[in-house]
Amino acid sequence: MSALTWIAAGSVVVWLWLLLGQGFFWRTDIRLPRAPAAGPGAPVREPGAPVGGPGAPMGGPGAAACGPGAAIGGPGTPADEQPGGWPSVAIVVPARDEAAVLPASLPSLLAQDYPGPAEIFLIDDGSSDGTGKLARELADTHGGLPLTVGSPGEPEPGWTGKLWAVRHGIALAASGHPADFLLLTDADIAHEPDSLRELVRAARAHRLDLVSQMARLRVATGWERLIVPAFVYFFAQLYPFRWVNRRRGRRAAAAGGCVLLRREAAERAGVPEAIRQAVIDDVALARAVKRSGGATWLGLADRVDSVRPYPGLGELWRMVSRSAYAQLRHNPLLLMAAVAGLAVVYLAPPVALCAGALTGRPVLLTAGAAAWALMTVTYVPMLRYYWQTLWLAPLLPLTAFLYLLMTVDSAVRHWRGRGAAWKGRTYARPSAAPGE
Known part of the structure; x- marks a missing residue:
């Protein structure tokens, strides 16, 4: 067989593996775990299990003893009625030049229907568009949760701007009575009124140190329809949620737009200081928490949405390219491997199908069609999730x-020398940071 036929056949094998052996990454049923049913005989649900899937007893290092069939909190005790009531939460929102999206996002945080104490700390990271002033005006207009606006100044050497702002927000929150949980959420993320309550409920019910939801990104324009669902699809392919959610698994990831983090877990992991140079800060955060023995969970969101528009190809291009090479560890060999892998896995099937049809070679045509069909089938659930x-x-x-x-x-x-550029800042690879 020709080289293209071999490549097409290899693509079929790869897609069979991706379909069955890569943690079922293409499925979209990993949603926020619900609190287990109360009462004797109610199983404790494994946080990595899909919604509606079979439950499993919790385990892993640091987990309290839990007998078979016991609900968290003891027999007959719902997860949200455990001793001590609802824990306190500090909501930290790093923001740099976000005046365009704040009117659609900040009111949703102010309006959170949370039974316990909660406060918002919006950190204005050197904005030039009046982000901090607008945040105060929105708080005065809408009321709701108390809002504190802070400004940390320019980042110290070796810090990315976002993590520098997060550090300042955590420090502000700790200046009074340190909160039990931290909700790290981006300035373009809108939350339904029960979002915080359900995040905390899931963390407590399943003894999770980090709960993260992949916010549903905006899909309105033609370019957004073409590129945005694939962004989440490719992310899940790299970090299958089922693998990420294994308590003893090595794979770790989070979605930076919505991360609920126990304060004790943050201190144990030494974050954000331990990840201060990270461009892909959400994955670095999850890795730090998991390395320190914490239990993490990641899934798709139903009631958390990004309101940031990416109307044209240029905006989407910059969104992806600013961190793509950082994902490859700034390694030219990994870049070549990634390009070759994308070509073999995604580009070879349609090329093989067309070449087989034009040259009358049934083996080539069949291999190309089979790989393309498998690829298409795995993408359908994500398109349905995005209503496309x-x-x-x-x-x-x-x-x-x-x-x-x-x-x-x-x-x-x-x-x-332009590296990971975002809103006027460019970040070099970590090894180039001063003093490191």
């Missing part, structure tokens, strides 16, 4: 080609 037409599924090779170009562009920007 299924006709976009066969276009995944085109989307993957765009991501390939974005990844290469990310490396080129890094080599030209």
Whole structure:
């Protein structure tokens, strides 16, 4: 067989593996774990299990003893009625030039229907568009949870701007009575009124140190429809949620837009200081928590949404390319491997199908069609999650080609000294940071 036929056959094998052996990454049923039913005989549900899936007894290092069939908190005790009532929460919102999105996001935090004490700390990270002033005006207009606006000044060497702002927010929150939980959420994230309550309920009921939801990104324009669902699809392929949620597993990840973190777990992991240089800060945070023995959970959101628009290809391109090369550890060999992998897995199937049809080679045509069909089938659940037409599924090779170009562009920007650029700041690779 020709080289293209071998490549197409290899692509079929890879897609069979991705379909069955990569943690069922393509499924979209990993949602916020519900509190277990109260009463004797109620099972404690494994946080990595899909909604509606079979329960499993909790375990792992640091977990309190829990007999078979016992509900968390003891027989007959609902998860939200455990001793001590509802814990306190500090909501930390790093914000840099976010005046355009704050009117759609901040009121949703102010309006949180949370039974315990909660306070918002919005950290204005050197904004030039009046972000801090607007935040105060919105708080005065809408009322709700108390809001404190702080400004940490320019980041010290070796810190990214976002983590510098998060550090300042955590310090502000700790200046009074340190909160039991920290909710780290981006300035473009809108929460339904019960979002915080359900996050805390899940963390307490399943003894989780970190609970993160992948916010549903905005999908309104043609480019957003083509690229945004694939962004989450590719992320889940790299970090299958079922693997991430294994208590003794090594895979760790989080979605930075919505992370509920126990204060004790943050202190134990030494964050944010331990990850101060991280460009992909959410994954670094989850790794630090998991390394320190914490239990983490990541899944798709139903009631947490990003309101940030990416109307054109340029905005989406910058969103992906600013961190793509950092994901590859700024390693040229990993870049070449990623480009080759994308080409074999996503681009070879349609090329093989077309070549087989034009040359009358049935083996080549069949291999290309089979790989393309498997690819399409795995993309359908994500399109349904985003309420998009299924006709976009066969276009995944085109989307993957765009991501390939974005990844290469990310490396080129890094080599030209522009690195991970975001809102006027450019971050070098961590090893280049002063004093490190």
